[in-house]
Amino acid sequence: xxxxxxxxxxxxxxxxxxxxxxxFAVEEGLITGLIGPNGAGKTTxxxxxxxxxxxxxxxxxxxxxxxTAAPAHKICxxxxxxxxxxxxxxxxxxxxxxxxxxxxxxxxxxxxxxxxFNAINSYIRLREExxxxxxxxxxxxDFFDMGGMKDELAKNLPYGKQRExxxxxxxxxxxKLLFLDEPAxxxxxxxxxxxxxxxRKIRDLDITVVLIxxxxxxxxxxxxxxxxLNYGQKLAEGTPLEIRRNQSVIEAYLGKEE
Amino acid sequence: xxxxxxxxxxxxxxxxxxxxxxxALGYTMVYGILKFINFAHGDVLMAGAFIGLFVxxxxxxxxxxxxxTIIAFFLxxxxxxxxxxxxGMFIERVAYKPLRQATxxxxxxxxxxxxxxxxxxxxxxxxxxxxxxxxPFDNTPITIAQVVITPHxxxxxxxxxxxxxxxxxxxxxxxxxxxxxxxxxDQPTAMLMGINVNKVISMTFAIGSALxxxxxxxxxxxxxxxxxxxxxxxLKAFVAAVVGGIGNISGAMFGxxxxxxxxxxxxxxxxxxxxxxxxxxxxxLILILLIRPEGLFGKVExxxx
Numbered sequence: 001x002x003x004x005x006x007x008x009x010x011x012x013x014x015x016x017x018x019x020x021x022x023x024f025a026v027e028e029g030l031i032t033g034l035i036g037p038n039g040a041g042k043t044t045x046x047x048x049x050x051x052x053x054x055x056x057x058x059x060x061x062x063x064x065x066x067x068t069a070a071p072a073h074k075i076c077x078x079x080x081x082x083x084x085x086x087x088x089x090x091x092x093x094x095x096x097x098x099x100x101x102x103x104x105x106x107x108x109x110x111x112x113x114x115x116x117f118n119a120i121n122s123y124i125r126l127r128e129e130x131x132x133x134x135x136x137x138x139x140x141x142d143f144f145d146m147g148g149m150k151d152e153l154a155k156n157l158p159y160g161k162q163r164e165x166x167x168x169x170x171x172x173x174x175x176k177l178l179f180l181d182e183p184a185x186x187x188x189x190x191x192x193x194x195x196x197x198x199x200r201k202i203r204d205l206d207i208t209v210v211l212i213x214x215x216x217x218x219x220x221x222x223x224x225x226x227x228x229l230n231y232g233q234k235l236a237e238g239t240p241l242e243i244r245r246n247q248s249v250i251e252a253y254l255g256k257e258e
Numbered sequence: 259x260x261x262x263x264x265x266x267x268x269x270x271x272x273x274x275x276x277x278x279x280x281x282a283l284g285y286t287m288v289y290g291i292l293k294f295i296n297f298a299h300g301d302v303l304m305a306g307a308f309i310g311l312f313v314x315x316x317x318x319x320x321x322x323x324x325x326x327t328i329i330a331f332f333l334x335x336x337x338x339x340x341x342x343x344x345x346g347m348f349i350e351r352v353a354y355k356p357l358r359q360a361t362x363x364x365x366x367x368x369x370x371x372x373x374x375x376x377x378x379x380x381x382x383x384x385x386x387x388x389x390x391x392x393x394p395f396d397n398t399p400i401t402i403a404q405v406v407i408t409p410h411x412x413x414x415x416x417x418x419x420x421x422x423x424x425x426x427x428x429x430x431x432x433x434x435x436x437x438x439x440x441x442x443x444d445q446p447t448a449m450l451m452g453i454n455v456n457k458v459i460s461m462t463f464a465i466g467s468a469l470x471x472x473x474x475x476x477x478x479x480x481x482x483x484x485x486x487x488x489x490x491x492x493l494k495a496f497v498a499a500v501v502g503g504i505g506n507i508s509g510a511m512f513g514x515x516x517x518x519x520x521x522x523x524x525x526x527x528x529x530x531x532x533x534x535x536x537x538x539x540x541x542x543l544i545l546i547l548l549i550r551p552e553g554l555f556g557k558v559e560x561x562x563x
Contacts, residue, residue: 052446071456072449081450088447090440101440104433105452119432126431173452 003028003177003208004049004080009058011041011048018044020232021058026177031203032210033223033240037252040229042212043085046179050082051075062177077105081175083166085182085212089154095165096150099137102172140168144198160191164198171202178202180211184218196222220244228252262404267526268519273411275518276418280473281495282502282510283425284346284466290442290505291462292354294362297369299470300492301376302346306471307478307487308380310338311391323396331394335475339468346467347460355459373488381485388484391475414476421469422511429507434461442505490536497543503553512555517542 005025011018019041026032034042047053049060051072060068067075081102090098141147144164149157154165163183170178183199184192192215199222203209213219219226220240228235228243230252236243243249281303288296314334318327353372357365399408429435440448441458449455477491494517502513517539524530524538546553 050450052450071454072446073452073454076450076452088444090443090447093443101448101451104436104440123432169451 001028002026004060004062006045006049007059007061009045009048009060010056011044011053012056017232019048019055019229022229022232022234024227024234026208026210027225028208029203029206030208030224031199031222032208033219033226034210034212034229035214035216035219035226035243036229036235039231041232042229043181044232045229046082046181046212049075050080050179073105076173076175079174079176080179081170081173081177082179083163083170083181083183085185087162087166089162089166089169091153091155093154094151095146095154095157096134096137096141098154098165099140099169099172100133102169103133103136105173137172140172143171143201144168160187160194163187163191164195167198167202171207175207177208177210180209180213182212182214184213184215192218263526265403265405267522269405269407269411271519271522272515273414273518274521275498275515276414277473277476277491277514278495278498278517279511279514280418280421280469280476281491282499282514283422283507284470285496285499286502286504286507286510287438287462287466289499290507291438291445291459292358292365293505294354294365295369295496295504296354296463296466297366297492298349298353298372298376299466300488300495301373301380302342302349302467302488303470303474303477303492304380304483304485304488305345305376305474306338306342306467307391307474307483308384309341310334310471310475311389311478311483313337314391314394318392318394323394327394335472338471338475342471343464343468346463346470350460350463355456377485377488384485386485388482388487391478391483393479410479417472417476421472425465425469425507428465434458438462494536494539497539500553501542501546503556506553506555509553509555513553516554 002025006022008021008023009019010021022041022045024034024045034045036042044053048055051067051070051074054069058068059066062075062078062080065078067078070078090101093101138147138150141150144167146161146165146168149161154162157165163186167178167180167183180199184195187195196218199209199211211219211223223240225237226240226243227237228246228249235252236246236249238246281299284299284302285296288294288299311334314331317330317333321327321330349372353368354365357368393410395409397408397410399406401407429438437448437453437458438461440451440453441455445455448458473491473495474488477487481487495514498513498517499510500513501517502509502511504510520542521535521538525532525535530538550556
């Protein structure tokens with residue numbers, strides 16, 4: 001089943017067309033890779049899907065609903081989470097506090113009661129709520145084998161752990177769909193292996209994963225399907241094997257033989 | 259200087275400082291979240307004072323001082339807080355929000371424009387003469403252990419204390435307060451964590467403006483209400499916010515009170531002529547910027563809004 005799709009999504013900055021009529025679909029339960037040379041429009045596509053940027057033309061559909069140009073916090077609440085190419089943690093908060101923020105909007109709301117009741121109730125039950133949030137945040141940290149680091153400041157973590165913490169925080173929002181923007185960038189081989197295991201574990205939780213990545217070993221070994229962008233346009237899509245043999249993809253990466 | 263005299267000046271300084279602190283909070287909260295100085299804040303204070311004055315006079319009618327006038331005063335304050343909050347949200351929506359992606363200078367200039375519109379608009383609508391805001395109670399000073407205190411001063415201390423404690427509770431203990439703290443740390447990331455940043459920003463302006471309205475009314479009781487009343491008071495509260503460390507709530511409270519005390523003591527002890535009183539605030543500003551530009555609470559405490 002298609003969880004998310006873009007219909008001829010175009011994003012132009014003045015005369016520069018960063019993403020050009022890209023129709024891209026994400027199947028539920030799979031790990032989808034989004035690859036392409038630098039400047040191909042991968043991150044722009046992510047930004048336009050997650051509400052940080054507004055498409056010039058085209059639509060974004062999530063579970064059949066049109067979410068084009070919806071604000072980022074609404075898209076997050078619908079169940080789409082993401083991480084960034086450059087790490088964006090709350091640097092001066094502790095590890096567990098970072099994850100707790102991800103649960104902010106998840107607690108203390110009873111659908112059947114009014115806003116006023118919820119506000120008063122959450123004020124009275126503050127400590128209880130904080131404990132719940134704390135508990136859930138710790139579970140996610142354990143998932144990443146980071147339980148022992150929960151009171152460290154985020155900025156003091158090793159680089160690879162900072163990247164994983166960002167993923168943990170994104171997961172704390174209980175997403176159905178998780179976007180990872182170059183999760184392995186700057187990681188050493190051991191860290192990358194750990195990350196690959198984590199991404200598989202995330203998929204096993206029935207969370208659909210889309211990732212941008214330049215590390216071809218990672219992409220080829222964990223992605224179920226791959227989409228290739230080049231100069232803002234979709235160049236190819238298919239299984240890792242098909243992509244590896246695709247002549248135009250090879251040309252885009254290595255140049256054409258004269 | 260005797261002990262009684264010391265406490266007398268301290269009392270005067272605390273009350274003046276309490277008002278500065280209330281107003282400084284608006285500057286600091288907005289800065290904490292949007293990293294920009296809302297120069298129209300002082301004029302929201304003026305608007306709040308006018309609203310308070312009109313509602314109070316209307317409610318009071320010709321009643322003599324008594325319980326009713328006190329009730330009327332607090333009702334007027336509440337109405338003024340509410341309307342000023344709406345005014346603050348409206349200004350943000352119209353003059354700042356469209357400029358959020360623009361260069362950092364643009365909203366600053368827009369704020370100065372709004373400031374001129376508000377103060378000149380008030381002069382045009384209500385005239386330039388100053389109006390007296392009558393005390394809602396008998397303001398005969400009382401003497402406690404040789405220190406002379408007016409009921410107005412007690413009112414200022416009580417009201418600013420209540421406001422500051424409520425604000426602290428709000429920021430530290432409510433969901434909206436937590437959302438504000440997260441937004442001040444990193445806006446786009448807060449958004450991706452499901453926090454409605456627009457609502458947080460609106461709320462920040464509403465709270466800051468409501469506090470400014472209270473400050474405006476409290477000042478007006480001593481110094482009357484007029485169209486340009488927000489300019490100098492606003493500037494000094496801004497100095498207080500910078501001295502305390504702009505963006506930091508505790509800093510703004512502390513900076514405001516410190517500034518009030520320095521002004522009173524400067525005149526009383528160092529014999530600075532009353533006419534030059536304003537130089538104290540700006541002298542302190544220059545000193546702080548030279549010695550500790552991040553403000554007194556700048557990096558020591560991390561809690562910001």
